[in-house]
Amino acid sequence: MNGLTWFDTQVVQARDLTPTVREFTLQFPQAVTAAAGAHINVQVMVGNLPETRSYSIVDSHPNGHVVIAVKAVDASRGGSQYMRLLKPGTRLRASEPVSLFEPAWNAPEVLLLAGGIGVTPLVSHARALTQRRRPVRMAYLVRNAQEQAYADPLRDLLGEALDIHVADADPAPDLHALISALPPDGQLAMCGPIGLMEAVRSIWAQQGRSRANLRYETFGASGHHPTQAFTVHVPRLGIDVNVGTGQTMLDALNAAGVATLSNCRRGECGLCSVDIIAANGTIDHRDVFYSPAQQAEQRKMCACVSRIAGGSVTIEPAWRGDPDWGRPEILQRTTS
Known part of the structure; x- marks a missing residue:
């Protein structure tokens, strides 16, 4: 993203939350402000080439610590593999927090819906909403009991307002009922795999709810079919x-x-x-x-x-095929 401030950060802690989810605490050279639902961009190396990946901020602190979590993904493009090999002391280039997924502070009630690693941006939502004493409840869907990242902190925050559904042990959650329980102007904030998000978007439309009250973030890696060339x-x-x-x-x-x-x-x-x-x-x-x-x-x-x-x-494609477009001297002239 253009205009972002980038920092040289250092991994100060790395720990496994589940068999597939690893948490990293990054030390920024200064305190950074992270709104609920914000993410950072990090520079990773994939095939010896630099690329950028985005990770939701689970927590941030005045001492410059920023906490993220990364899931090992079978169909990964290489970013999660690179991140999960990082050890304390490793230097990492990271951007300032980017805020695109804040909750609605004045909603009569907020429903948080997380699928798997989609819980990461919603931890900060839950924390911020409870601190402001806003009505909030959360449904957290996981594949098995071992994959409940952040379940204990969420229980401490939400108590009985947290409902965890374990796919290999519990009946499938009734998404219609979850959404129907929201007030007409209630907001739903969700993050998870594409199938879950499509189902929720469909139900939301069926119930005639305002699209402005449905907020979501995706990790862009899941699809309906296996990844193929x-x-x-x-x-x-x-x-x-x-x-x-x-x-x-x-x-x-x-x-x-x-x-x-x-x-x-x-x-x-x-x-x-x-x-x-x-x-x-x-x-x-x-x-x-x-x-x-x-x-x-x-x-x-x-x-x-x-x-x-x-x-x-x-x-x-949108690109018109101009052989000069993209040369640095052209870009300098057009952006000056």
């Missing part, structure tokens, strides 16, 4: 781009010289959207920018997260 055809530029299992369409296009604008890289902002001309295979929409109806039209897809489940896709 695929090919992107760009006929206007006369090139074909192979997208490996460990990279996104966005990264593959940029590496091939097809400059593609982006911002969130989580399928939320829509800036990296490309036009679909044809698809040979199933389009796995992993974004939350387009509505289910728009996704069903198969006209556009977010290059940062969405993929093809086997086969290829033919696209029309």
Whole structure:
């Protein structure tokens, strides 16, 4: 993201919260202000190349400590693998906190809905809302009893207002009932896998609730189909781009010289959207920018997260193919 302040931080603590989730405490050179739901961007090395990843802030302190948690993901593009190898003393380049996911402080009630590692931004929501004595309850969905990261701190904060659903032991949560219990102007803040988020968005619309009261953040890695390699055809530029299992369409296009604008890289902002001309295979929409109806039209897809489940896709990118665009001296002239 342009305009961010970056810092040289140091890992001062690393500990396992669950078999797949590892928590890191980073020491910033100064105190930084982190609103509830904020995240930081960090620079990671993937295949000896620098890339940027975003991680929600679980907690922050006046002494410059910022706490994040990282989950080991089977379909990782390399970021989580790099992060989980970090040890105390390791230096890490990190941005100032970015606030895009704050709760509504004046809502008559807030429902927090977390799926798996999606709990990380909602811990700070729960803490901030209870400190302000705002009505809040939380449903926390996990695969098994071993994956309940932050369950104890959340119990201390929320007491009986916390409901944990363990998939391999409990009945599936009744999402309709959870949402129906909200007042008409109540707010829902959620973070989790794409299937959960799509189900909630559908129920929210069915109940005629205001879209402004549904807030969400996604980690952009989950889809409806296993991650597979695929090919992107760009006929206007006369090139074909192979997208490996460990990279996104966005990264593959940029590496091939097809400059593609982006911002969130989580399928939320829509800036990296490309036009679909044809698809040979199933389009796995992993974004939350387009509505289910728009996704069903198969006209556009977010290059940062969405993929093809086997086969290829033919696209029309926004980049016009100007060979001068992207040269540093051109950028300096156009941004000065």
